[in-house]
Structures are given as structure tokens and as C-alpha cells.
Amino acid sequence: MAKKNNEYGIYPVIPLRNTLVVPNTITPLLVGRGASIKAADSALIEDKKIICITQKSNSDFEADPKAKFLYRTGTLCTILQVLKLPDGTMRLLVEGEQRILIERFYRNKEYLSAYFQRNDKVLTKNKVEVEALLRSFKKIFIQYINLNKSLPEEAMVPFGDTSKPVEFFYFALANIQIDIRKKQRIFEIDDLYESLNSIYKVVNEEVEILKLEHKIDVKVKSRLNKVQKEYYLNEQLKQINKELGVTKEEKADLIDFQKKVKETNLSEEAKKKAEDELKRFSRMNPYSPEYSVVHTYLSWILELPWDEPELRDFKLKSAQEILDKDHYGLEKVKERILEYLAVVKLANKVKGQIMCFVGPPGVGKTSLGKSIARAMDRKFVRLSLGGVRDEAEIRGHRRTYIGALPGVIIQSMKKAGTRNPLIMMDEVDKMSMDFRGDPSAALLEVLDPEQNNSFRDHYLDFNYDLSQVIFITTANTLNSIPRPLLDRMEVIEIPGYTAFEKVNIANKHLIPKVMKEHDLEGKIKLDFQDNSIKKIIELYTREAGVRELERQISKILRKVVKKFVEGKSKNHEKISNKQLEEYLGVPKHLYSEVNRKDAVGVVTGLAWTSFGGETLQIEVVKMKGEGKLKLTGQLGEVMQESAQAAFSYARLHSKEFGLKEDFYKKCDLHLHIPEGAIPKDGPSAGVTIVTAIISILSDKKVKHNLAMTGEITLTGNVLPIGGLAEKLIAAKRAKLENIIIPKQNEPNLTEVNDVIKKGLNIILVDRVEEVLKNALIG
DSSP states (O other), rough: OOOOOSSSSEOOOOOSSSOOTTTTTTEEEEOHHHHHHEEEEEEEHTEEEEEEEEEOOOGTSSSSSOOGBOOOOOEEEEEEEEEOOOSSSSEEEEEOOOOOOOEEEEEEEOOOOOOOOEEOOOOSSOOOHHHHHHHHHHHHHHHHHOOOTTTGGGHHHHHHHHOOOHHHHHHHHHHOOOOOHHHHHHOOOBHHHHHHHHHHHHHHHHHHHHHHHHHHHHHHHHHHGGGHHHHHHHHHHHHHHHHHTTOGGGHHHHHHHHHHHHHSSOOHHHHHHHHHHHHHHHHHHTTTTHHHHHHHHHHHHHHHOOHHHHHHHHOOOHHHHHHHOOSOOOOHHHHHHHHHHHHHHHHHHHHHHHHHHEETTTTHHHHHHHHHHHHOOEEEEEOOOTTTTOTHHHHHHOSSSSSSSHHHHHHHHHHHTTSSOOEEOGHHHHHHHOOBHHHHHHHHTOOTTTTTGEEEOTTOSSEEOOOEEEEEEEEEEEHHHHHEHHHEEEEEEOOOHHHHHHHHHIIIIIIHHHHHHOOOTTTTTEEOTTTTTHHHHHOOOOOSSHHHHHHHHHHHHHHHHHHHHHTTSSSSEEOHHHHHHHHHOSSSOOGSSSSSSSEEEEEEEEEEETTEEEEEEEEEEESSSSSOEESSSSSSSHHHHHHHHEEEHHHHHHTTTTOOTTTHHHEHHHHEOTTTTTTTTTTTTTTHHHHHHHHHTTTTTEEEEEEEEEEETTTTTTTTOOHHHHHHHHHHHHTOOOOEEEGHHHHTTTTTOOHTTTTTEEESSSHHHHHHHBBBOO
């Protein structure tokens, strides 16, 4: 039980890590150990008295230190404030009252206690000696506080109120920043004079160290001030270098640039620009922000290709062999490319029309560009314009902007390293515009053979000749390309592939490519038997190109390899039609989903999408009503107008088709195009819609093995449509035999591959009457 006096007694103990609490000071403590928290709680219940003892250094990480790891000299304290934190720890504010000596430690189940005797410091010297030492110590301590920036100004406040030597000693001991073991040794000295003398020596040493630190700090700062005097020092260095004949390291770039400007075959305008910038560069300090800007600008000028390229002759026969090797089919496209190459070969220049390959994804537009570059032995550079909406991405940023760079055209020229590369601009139809400008307008100069010999990039700010560059663009559709830009290009349409062509492409190109990409050549053999490739095309892909087909072949290959690695098959696997479902799952697409029976009000149309041709089922039903026409299936405005035109045509010619003149007063029509989640638009479904309406009103069936496409007018004329090749491919894929198309599209038929037309009965019509005659039964 604790004794109720300060001379001796038993009180709870809080061991302190790396902290010394001394008398006459108020110290905050963070108590986290369980035993210490319980000791504090016990003290708070009694008279708030607690013993604070410092741990020895080798016990810093003890959770509950033993008595042998604690010093014997400590301080009896009073707890002034308590704050219990959410994490279970406790903040104490304690005031040191007197120095004590621990006689014995006691340990119970919860915390450590100790029996102590009061142990004040004694004075053995006379007052005069102590006063002399105290004055000297105060002077050196003032220096210490002034030099030690980590001590707050508030540390000086109690100093003025301290008159007694023992009070000042404890004040100084609490505020000096030295090793805890040194502090404890000084604290344990019984004689006050010796204590003052010891702390005086320690503080004196610390002052000398702090003075040295301050001296070093001043030297470092004086060196940093050199940057502020850079102009003066640079002028001095120039004179010194001039006298010594020594070249500064910082000017090595200048000499290198000067040499390159003389050696590089720059244009007159570029040379003048480079020389002007070199003059500025020579006067600049390397530490100036403008230095790196000019350095980057000069680097760009000198790294661009300037020399006249060596004209390499190429054989047209070799070019054709490369095109045939890299691409199956596309005969008309290859023929046009060879015509272009023949002109380039004979004229020895590339000035002429810019080619634009237009077609669905995956038909080989980009790879055709690579083949042309290989045939002509030119560097190939591809840049994607998809999503570009800032004119500066084409022409570059002006150098007034931070981090400015040239546009993609100049960057492509630097990448190519020659003045006559082949630059392929992919996805030219995917550009957009906003408040920053219209990038398609910037391309007008690039793609115009009459202007691109003086292309001006905003960053370079001088003309650069692009006339020897072969530009080829690609697009999925022409609708979004601005007319002025389209006018500068010759459009070469690349239709989708037929099933026959896809089978050949798979056998000759895709399977070897997939084997090579997976590094499986010679390690495993894959044979597709019977018509398994054709089945993959019909049941597992729905595309104009061959990308999805390649993915499906890769999927089969991975599963075959897995079986081989697991020891379930040999390294030679034969893929039959029966195994396709095992490897690829349930068929995803059924192209035979078109109507296979003659029916009233159901007609098969042909549509064009960016992914190729598609068949379109149009259904019309008749109900009692007031002559309303209901349209569903996410039809666009143009398609809705076609439906209205077809309905009006039916009303106007009701007698000719045996319809009651007042049919529109007694019935409503509901026209629906399935797959309602997919938006549909365009005028080419006009003949299909009018056929379906006349069929339902006249109760005549429509032939099931027939598809049609064409725009109609109110007077019954059938107008031409686009995407003819893709639509014929879709009809062939759906195994439809008879196809009705506008007569005005007859010239386009000559451009359609004979393989596509083979087996199709193409019916040319000028009028709606001809359509109905060929479509309706009876």
C-alpha cells in the first residue's frame, strides 16, 4: 500500500523508453504498454503519485521490462492530466517533484511498484564557486539555445525565472538534446556542483558542434548563391576560357549543333532558322529554362531526313508476287495498286492521287499498305488517326506552349529516317473536331500533291517537303469523311470476303500465322478436315473480314495444345466437323435464319453495315383500325420516311394491285424489323418495305428464296444503292438464289468479283411493279 509522504514509500512505476523526467518540469507521456496503463490507473485511484524510471538502452523493445533493465535513480511525479485514446493508449501530463532512489522493486500481476527514498542533490562547494559556475553555464546555455534551431523560442521563457542552481540544472537537463545515457549519468550525480560542471562540459561540446554545423551551412549557401550571380560568372568564365583556349563542357552541344548545321543538307529556310536559333543558343546559360527548349528544337531540325533519297528500282512482277503472297483474292484492288506502281516506276515520282482503302474491319487494308511498301522497298510508317480531334496533333504545337512538339506527320518522317517513306494513315474516318480545331482540315494540305511540297508544321515554323512521301489512308466508311478531304483521295473499295475466299485465306495465311505466333511450328500439327473451316466461318463468325476467324482458329489451337501437354492426345490433331462444338462450343450464328417458306408480309432485304453485308427480315401484319402505320425495330428517320413513302405508294396504286381503295380507313399496319436492340437506317430498304406492305394487303405470298435492295420514290422508281458487293456476299452466305437490285447499279456489277456472283440470279429493275412481279406469288 502506498505511503502518504514524499520522503519514502511505495508507488506504481512507469518505465520510460528514451525519455528522462526530472524534477521541476512538466512532461507529456504517451503510455501504451498494458502494465504501464494499469500502473497509471492505480495512481489515479490513490493520490496521483507515480514513479517515472528510464529503461536501459538494451531493453528498449521489452514489452514489460524486468527490474534489472531499469535505472535506480528516477523521479517521483504527480499526474496532472489524463486523456484516454480510442486505440487503448493513454496520454499523461506529469510534473516531476523530487529526485528519488529506488531501494527495491515489487511486481504484482498487473504492474510494477517500487519502494523509494528521497535523494535530493547536495551542495559541497561554497556559494561563491557555485555562483561562478552557474553564470558561466548560463552564458553557454544561451548560446546553445540560439544555435539549436530545433528548440522552440518558448524554451527560453522559464529560463529568466530560474534563480536557484538546482532548478536551473533540472531545466537545462530537460532541454538539452543529447544521448539518454549521458543524461541519466549526469542525473545520477549526487553533488550539485559536480552535476553543473558535467552538464556545462556537455553543453560546451554541443555548442562547438553546432557552430561547426552552422559554418558548414553558411558555406553551402554561399555556393548556392552562385546560381544567382550566373550572368556575372558566365562573363568571367568566357574571358578565362578565351585566355586559356579551353572549351567549356557546357558549350559542347553548341559545337556539335554548329557542325551538324554545316554538314546537313538543310533547305534555305530551315538553315536560316537553325542559324538564328544557334546564335540564341550560344548566348544562353545552361541553367536557363529556355536552354532546353532551343536544344530540343535544334535536335528536331537536325534529326529530320534532309538528303535526297536514293531511287530504288523495283520490278512490277516482283510487286505482284508480294501482293499475291500476302493477300488472297482482291484481284481488282491488286490491279489498281499495280497500275499505280507502274506509273510511279515509269515517271520516277509519286506525285498523283492519294489512295484510300475503304472496307469493313479485318479485310486487310493495313496489311496491303505494308505489302506496297515492301514491294517498293520503302520504309513503312503507320499512324492511327482514330479519335484525333485536335488540329495541333497533325500540325504540331507552337513553341510558345510548354512541352510543345511537332505533329504526327513530322514525327513520322523522323521515325522513317528518309524523305520517301510510305505513311499509312489508319482510321481517317474516325477523326472528330472540337473547339481546338478540325484535324481533317489540316490533312487537306498533307494529302494534296499540289501543296504538300511546302507543308508547314507549327512547331518547326518553316516549309518541309512531303512530295516524295506515298500517303495511303484507310477507312471503314466514307460517310464521316469531309467532302474536301475525300476529293483529294481515290477511293478503292475492299469488299468482304466470300466463304470460299475465307477458307483459302485460313489455309494459306491464318493457320501458318497462328502456329508461328504461338511458336508451335514443328512441335504440333493441326489438320482441318472436310469442310470444318467452312463450318467455323458459317456457324462461329459473322464478319466481312477474317479477324474473328483467326481468333477461333487460335482458340482451337490452344485447346489442342492443352490436351497434348496433358497427355490426352498426340501432337498431330485432325479437326473434323463433329469436334468443332467440343472446341468452340455451341454455334453462335446461324446464317440460315432467313425465312425458308413462302409467306405473306415477310420479305428478306439486304443491308450494309461497317462490318459488311447483312440480311434483313421485314415483317408486316394487318389489324383492324383507322389506317395507322406503326413502325418498330429502332428504325432511323430515313428508314421511317421510306416506310411512309411505301405506304403512300400502296394507297396511290391500290387498284393496280387489287386492293380496296378505302383499305387504309379500315385497317392498321404494323411494320417490324427484328433485332430491335440494333439501330437501323438508310433508304435501301424501300423496295423491301413496299413489297411487304403490298403482300399483306393483297394477301399474296412472297418467294422465300429471294432478297432485294433498292430505294424507292413516290412515283415507283427504284434508285441505286451502295455496298452492292457486301450485300451480294450476305445473300450468298444466306444461300439465297434470286437477288433484286436497281438497274442503275448494273455498272457496279462489273466491279464485283465473279466468285461472288457465281450461283446468283441477279434481277435488275427500274420500277416497283417489276419488283412485285418477281417477288409475289399469284
